[in-house]
Amino acid sequence: MKVSFRVNGNQVELEVEDNETLLETLRERLDITSPKGACTQGVCGLCTVLVNGEPQKSCLVLTGEIQDAMVLTLEGLQDEKMKVIQESFVKNNGFQCGFCTPAFLLRTYSLLSKESNFTREEIREELRGTLCRCTGYKAIVDSVEEAMSRIKS
C-alpha cells in the first residue's frame, strides 16, 4: 500500500507491505538505524520514536496507519535541548553499551518538552517502558535530572 509521511523533516512517499511496521520501514527502507529492534513485542522500548510528538514503540506501529504523520528519530533531533541532554548522559555515564541510548534520549527529550519539574520517583515512573540492561537506571535518572535543571536555567 502507498503511504506518505514526514520523517525528520523530510517528506517520504513509499510503497509498503500491509504487515510492515514503522521500525522495519525506518531501518530497512530509509536507513534510519537509531531505533533498534530487540524484543519486537512492545516490551523493551528500544524502537521508540516520536510520532506526532509522542513516544511510540515503532514495532507496534503499522506503517500503513501513519499517513501524514510526523515522525522524529534521534537522527532528526539535533537542537540545543538535545545537545544538553546528550551532554548530561555523557557526564553522568547514562549509558554503557549504548544500545538503549537513542530511546532514552528521545524519551528524555519528549519528557522535558512538556514539563521540567520532576522528582526522581516521577522520572523513573515516566521512563518506564524502556529497558536498560547495563546501568541499573540510577545513572540514567541522574542524567535526566541534570538535563532538567540545565534546561530550566
Place this chain on the structure above:
Amino acid sequence: MLPEFKLVLPYHLDEALGWLNGGRALIAAGATRLLLMAYMHLLKPEIMVSITRLGLRELKVGDELEVEANVTLSRIVKDPRVRSQFPLVAVSASHVADPVVRNKATLVGNIVNAVPYSTMVPAFLLMEGRAKVRGPAGPREILAKDFFVNALETAQRPDEIVTSLTFKRMEGKWAFTEFKSNSHLPVINVAVWRFNSGRVKAAYTGLTPVPNVIDLGKIKPDFRNSYREVKNALQDLSGQVIDDLRSSSEYRLHLASVLTARLLEEVSR
C-alpha cells in the same frame, strides 16, 4: 516479523462494518495486543480492519463518562476532568502497561479484548458500565454485567464494533490495586466501592475466566475479619478459579482476599 495480513483503513463506520462481514477480520484500534499476539503467532488475522480513521476520539465527561473507541489510555490518565470526576478510571488506566504503550493502547481495547487480567474491567463493572455497539442491524447497548461471556469472549458479535464505553458517576469511596509478579501483565486486579450507605462491592479480574463482582454488604473493615469474610464469599467461585503457570488457584484466592481486605481498610478510613 509479523505474519501476512491485509490491512484496510476505512473512513466510515458502515464501510468498516462491511469488512467484518464473514467474521475473518479483526478490528484494530491501538492494536497493541493484537500485534503482540500476531508476533507470537497466536493470532493470524486475514484482514485487519483499522478503525483509526473513523474518528471516535471523543471523551465526554458528564453524569457519565463516555470513552470512544480510539481514545488512548494516556489521554485517560492525563485528562484533568477524568482524574477529578472519575478517579477510579484514571487510576486504573495508569496501571496498564507503561507510558509509551499507553500512548497507543486504548481504554476500549483493554476492556473489549476480555483478557482475564484486564486492568480496566473492575472499574467498568463497578461503575455500571455500558458498551455502545454498532452492527449491521444498527446500534445497541450491552450492560457491563452481561458483556463478558468467557475468557476472550464477549457479547459483542463478530460483525459488530464497540464504538464507546460508558462509566456511571457514583457516590462513595473507591480503591484499586493490582498484583503483578514477574511480568507487565497483572495476575489479579481488584477494585472496591464503598457506597455512602456503607455497603461494599468488590470486582475482580484474573481470578476466574469471566470477571466477577461480589456484594460484601456492610462488612467490618477489620483486616482479619474481612480477609475471612471475603475468602468465604469467594469460595463459591473456587471451582472456576484460574490455575496456571503464573499462579495456582489457591494462591489467586488468597491474593484476592488479602488485597480486598487491604482495600476495605483504605475505603473505611
